[in-house]
Structure formats: C-alpha cells, structure tokens
Amino acid sequence: xxKYIPPDFETIKKANAGDSAAMQKLLAHxxxxxxxxxxxxxxxxxxxxxxxxTKLIKAVxxxxxxx
Numbered sequence: 001x002x003k004y005i006p007p008d009f010e011t012i013k014k015a016n017a018g019d020s021a022a023m024q025k026l027l028a029h030x031x032x033x034x035x036x037x038x039x040x041x042x043x044x045x046x047x048x049x050x051x052x053x054t055k056l057i058k059a060v061x062x063x064x065x066x067x
Contacts, residue, residue, distance in 0.1 A: 007026055012060065012065075016061065023057060026056070027053060027057070034049050034053065035049060038052070
C-alpha cells in the first residue's frame with residue numbers, strides 16, 4: 001500500500017519565512033502531483049504547470065502560521 005507522506009511542518013514553516021531551499025523542497029515534493037494532473041492525452045501543459053507552481057509559492061508565503 002502506498003501511503004502519502006506530507007512535507008514536515010518545519011519545512012513549511014521555513015518556506016513561509018522565505019527560505020528558498022525549503023521552498024525548493026516543497027516544490028520538489030509537489031512536482032509529481034502537478035505533472036500528473038497537467039497531462040492531457042499524454043501531453044504536459046508546462047505553462048499551466050508553472051502557473052500552479054507560482055500559486056503554490058504565493059500561497060505558502062501568504063499563509064499565516066500562528067503558533
């Protein structure tokens with residue numbers, strides 16, 4: 001059985017603070033999901049995939065972590 005393992009909280013927290021290495025780690029984690037859902041008839045729409053990555057970066061940076 002394949003289990004989903006989310007990125008750890010510390011990585012998300014560092015990416016939210018602006019750490020570029022942590023953000024790259026998050027993008028690498030979600031890259032397979034983005035590429036899977038951007039395929040249509042075996043062709044990947046790279047322009048739309050880049051828009052999704054941009055929205056992910058924006059969402060992580062704007063997210064309010066109150067702990």
